[in-house]
Amino acid sequence: MQIKPLKIGNITLHNNVFCAPLAGYTNYAFRRLCKGYGAGLCYSEMVSAKGLKYGSENTQQLLFTDEQEGLAAAQIFGSEPDVLRAACEHEKLQPFPIVDINMGCPVPKIYKNGEGSALLDNPALAEKIVKECVKSGKIITVKMRIGLQESKLITAEFAKRMAGAGASLITVHGRTKDKVYAGEVNYKEIAAAKRAVDIPVIANGGVFSDEDAQRLLLETGADGVMVARAALFDPQIFCDLTGGARESKLEMFNKQTAWTKQTCDERFATVFLRKMAAFYLKGERGAAAYKDRLFRAQTTDEVSAIAKEMWGQK
Ligand SMILES: Cc1cc2nc3c(=O)[nH]c(=O)nc-3n(C[C@H](O)[C@H](O)[C@H](O)COP(=O)(O)O)c2cc1C
Numbered sequence: 001m002q003i004k005p006l007k008i009g010n011i012t013l014h015n016n017v018f019c020a021p022l023a024g025y026t027n028y029a030f031r032r033l034c035k036g037y038g039a040g041l042c043y044s045e046m047v048s049a050k051g052l053k054y055g056s057e058n059t060q061q062l063l064f065t066d067e068q069e070g071l072a073a074a075q076i077f078g079s080e081p082d083v084l085r086a087a088c089e090h091e092k093l094q095p096f097p098i099v100d101i102n103m104g105c106p107v108p109k110i111y112k113n114g115e116g117s118a119l120l121d122n123p124a125l126a127e128k129i130v131k132e133c134v135k136s137g138k139i140i141t142v143k144m145r146i147g148l149q150e151s152k153l154i155t156a157e158f159a160k161r162m163a164g165a166g167a168s169l170i171t172v173h174g175r176t177k178d179k180v181y182a183g184e185v186n187y188k189e190i191a192a193a194k195r196a197v198d199i200p201v202i203a204n205g206g207v208f209s210d211e212d213a214q215r216l217l218l219e220t221g222a223d224g225v226m227v228a229r230a231a232l233f234d235p236q237i238f239c240d241l242t243g244g245a246r247e248s249k250l251e252m253f254n255k256q257t258a259w260t261k262q263t264c265d266e267r268f269a270t271v272f273l274r275k276m277a278a279f280y281l282k283g284e285r286g287a288a289a290y291k292d293r294l295f296r297a298q299t300t301d302e303v304s305a306i307a308k309e310m311w312g313q314k
Pocket residue numbers: 020021022023024044045046075102103104105143173181204205206207226227228229230
């Protein structure tokens with residue numbers, strides 16, 4: 001795809017290929033991995049603004065970053081403008097100069113609280129949230145969908161209002177809330193958002209290869225792409241998109257293991273790394289038997305030993 005630097009607020013990213021926020025996955029280790037493979041910007045998984053306020057989120061795991069990761073972005077969700085602004089100003093978010101507001105999450109618990117994708121149906125509140133968060137001094141970005149359902153697509157109008165409220169970049173996931181993660185990506189709606197605003201628009205949805213990324217850019221005229229599920233199975237997709245060299249799965253997994261252990265306790269790290277190793281096995285011969293063994297592993301050392309067996313010769 002066409003790689004180019006991208007300016008968001010006063011920050012210039014070295015490229016326009018983003019790693020999406022993925023709840024349960026885009027922790028420090030995963031983001032650092034994707035960044036190393038070429039992603040220009042990686043978002044944390046979504047963090048509850050209220051949770052931050054009441055100290056109830058496991059923020060050590062969710063919001064750890066350091067110099068090795070470099071520039072990092074956080075994503076928060078909520079519905080109360082003052083609570084979201086307080087989250088932006090919270091010390092835990094201090095290392096993140098870019099903060100994204102989630103306006104796309106379809107999960108019922110979130111939606112019913114008026115958060116995530118529910119904001120698509122309440123542009124006045126969404127606007128207030130952005131205006132309030134901008135006052136924190138953070139660079140505010142918005143991740144939205146094209147609407148709640150196909151009969152009511154709101155992309156261009158909504159994007160315009162978010163830009164008017166002070167957002168520095170908008171990511172458009174080209175599906176409605178009702179479609180969750182399935183179905184065609186609506187290129188036309190993303191293109192309409194791009195035409196409606198003069199801040200960068202990032203297109204998201206269905207990028208599983210460099211060809212997919214090229215098509216998405218061509219059809220939408222967007223300034224860059226965001227990759228989500230493909231990165232879960234293959235973080236080195238960012239090498240393909242940015243022209244970097246791949247490394248072996250074992251090298252990749254060893255890095256991820258070391259960095260995960262840096263921020264997560266042994267129990268969490270074991271469960272997380274088992275899950276990741278199983279993703280990376282997708283399409284490989286003998287995957288079922290290895291997965292079976294992985295899910296019985298009780299320590300990170302056991303997971304590492306199985307990974308060495310799986311990928312040591314490749
Ligand atoms: C497991 C999972 C977790 C996700 N978590 C988040 C999240 O925390 N915040 C968010 O804005 N989107 C989240 N998404 C949506 C993705 O960021 C992305 O918009 C969506 O998967 C479409 O991109 P794709 O077709 O490349 O997968 C999640 C998606 C998946 C599959």
